[in-house]
Amino acid sequence: MSQMIRPPIVLLKEGTDTSQGLPQLISNINACCAIVDTVRTTLGPRGMDKLVYQSERQVTISNDGATVMKLLDIVHPAARTLVDIAKSQDSEVGDGTTSVVIMAGEFLKAAKPFLEEGIHPQIIIRAFRQACDLAKQKIKELSIEIKPDNMREFLEKCAQTSMNSKLIASHKQFFSKMVVDAVQLLDDNIDLDMIGIKKESGGGLGDSQFIAGAAFKRTFFYAGFEQQPKHIKNPKVLCLNIELELKAEKDNAEIRISDPSKYQSLVNAEWKLFFDKLEAIHASGANVILSRLAIGDLATQFFADKKMFCAGRVPEDDVRRVCRATGAAIQTTVSNIIPEVIGTCDVFEEKQVGSNRYNLFTGCSKTQTATIILRGGGEQFIDEAERSLHDLHMMSEELVNMDLFKYLRDNSSSQLMVKTLLINAFAKALEVIPRQIADNAGFDSTDILNQLRQKHAQGQKWFGVDITNEGICDAYEGSIWEPAVVKLNSVVAATEATCLILSVDETVQNNQSDKPQAGPQIDPRTRQALGRSGAVSQMRGR
Known part of the structure; x- marks a missing residue:
């Protein structure tokens, strides 16, 4: 078978x-x-x-x-x-x-x-x-x-070693000191996100700046912005996550009224709510207002009349660094703004760097953040310098x-x-x-x-x-x-x-x-x- x-x-x-x-x-x-x-x-x-x-x-x-x-x-x-x-x-x-x-x-x-x-x-x-x-x-x-007494020298030498293979090796002493200064400003958690790196074309690497505090590029602005102060000593900084702008009605929005005269009361109520927000901000004593959301032309002109500075649509990471540097806390409402949520520093100023203007917060007693503004001849050159600095924050070779x-x-x-x-x-x-x-x-x-x-x-x-x-x-x-x-x-x-x-x-x-x-x-x-x-x-x- x-x-x-x-x-x-x-x-x-x-x-x-x-x-x-x-x-x-x-x-x-x-x-x-x-x-x-x-x-x-x-x-x-x-x-x-x-x-x-x-x-x-x-x-x-x-x-x-x-x-x-x-x-x-x-x-x-x-x-x-x-x-x-x-x-x-x-x-x-x-x-x-x-x-x-x-x-x-x-x-x-x-x-x-x-x-x-x-x-x-x-x-x-x-x-x-x-x-x-x-x-x-x-x-x-x-x-x-390494003993704590020699830590500064050790960090600089490690940074220089790491930089030997980088595009910015010719400026290794300049940047190693800058990076160590930035790292030593951080708290014990050493959150490297608290070190901001900004890129600005023009000049040479030696023109790069170290700022013991927070800095960001001037945001989009409306009419009235130039009338606002650009240099304030001992500013009171208020950071918001609120939109301060009057908007047109959304599509398909519908309001039914029996008397046309009531429409004006609705408009007046909207304006009153908006101005109440602005007055509450002014009453808090803050004179530098930053928001992650938009600050419109009406609010910009209001703050200019009150000799206050404002910036809207500030990137989230920049707002976080400003809060860490000044001791401010991000607010989602303007009601009951207490002094503890308002930050301060020695000087706020708007400064020209290259072809752009930057808002700088320096002399911060609670400084736990830093900003490096990189300069260079070309965009690709600056991009590679930024990647090199990322490695330097961690060190070595x-x-x-x-x-x-x-x-x-x-x-x-x-x-x-x-x-x-x-x-x-x-x-x-x-x-x-x-x-x-x-x-x-x-x-x-x-x-x-x-x-x-x-x-x-x-x-x-x-x-x-x-x-x-x-x-x-x-x-x-x-x-x-x-x-x-x-x-x-x-x-x-x-x-x-x-x-x-x-x-x-x-x-x-x-x-x-x-x-x-x-x-x-x-x-x-x-x-x-x-x-x-x-x-x-x-x-x-x-």
Whole structure:
């Protein structure tokens, strides 16, 4: 009796494409390496910039890893993991976004030969996680506790280190002092939203201003605005979330009256309610009125007659900063305005900056906010300077990696043979940071790495790449400092991304459910200029 042949069981709908096993793992690694090659040359003080063309009116020039990764619409599902870790690094610590992507790519490249030799991915994952734990332990040992007395110097040096690879590196001393001044004004919560960055074209970077208080660009104004005072000492600041404007009736509004004379009483009642609001504001004693909503021409003229200043449609973040600086509280009604909700400062003034006028609140006794007005020659230049300052608020850049390599290599000798090889591979991958910094500066990276290995083998743990003199230097003596949290976050994020990608051995894609990608297509010539973005990982500007 012949055995019954059972028909195959179909679990996935027709048109579904599956890819699994070692080829899928290798494909994912190759895709990630293609992404890494796109941002690799942006690392370090001599890193190159990337021009990402999105449309004729929207072109971004940047060497910030997170910015470049965000602007590239990466189609390959595994490679999107690198975008996620760059965003995570940017949101957590602000700096090291390029480093974390490059390290993740190097870890994957180190794992590739072992996969091809038949080593199970889970063995590699366990070894890499163990190596990551050792690296974290070593970073904590290398870190130095800074005494409060030296905190100011430490913050400035960290800011300058972070700025070495930025567009504003030529003004690093100027901006590092400015950024540290801003951060030290904040309270213990260190809410970076309380540091406002305004961009004003014209002038040079050296014309940028730091304001220990709040400032915002003059808002839309009505007739009567120029009659209002533009300089007030010890102002009383009232912040509102109220619309002070008479509006026409809405569409389809209907009022039925039996006597036409009653219409005038309705108009009079509306005007009385409006003027009662204005009189209540005036009676509160406030002479600087800010509102998140519109302040119309009638209210503007009223405040001008009373020698009061007003500004409507002030952005929400600016209102919050003014409240934090002056001690005011946002009001949603004008009834019962008590003195405790009115803020104050030494001086309110309207000042010309470039081609625009700014409203400044300075000399605030409760100052827990600051504003930086960035100047520069072009819009793209100022945009990149703003991104650089965001990184500076969080701090940092290079080092530590060579001593991590030595430490991991020394500790791998006590492990099993396969695990020893894997931890050594992880350790060697950490060398990618000094190697890439040297390559981007046009140095002989092989010679630089040999010198670094020799110094670290002799116990001189602070040596790193010397960009200025084309060699190596004691980074501690050279004040190339960074917070340990930057390197900790980089190593952990890169390791977790590597382990995630190595744990995926099958991709299921249902072509019938695919939807067309939204957004403009990037020009083919621009695609070619962006580097390797073809077969393995397609990239489009958003």
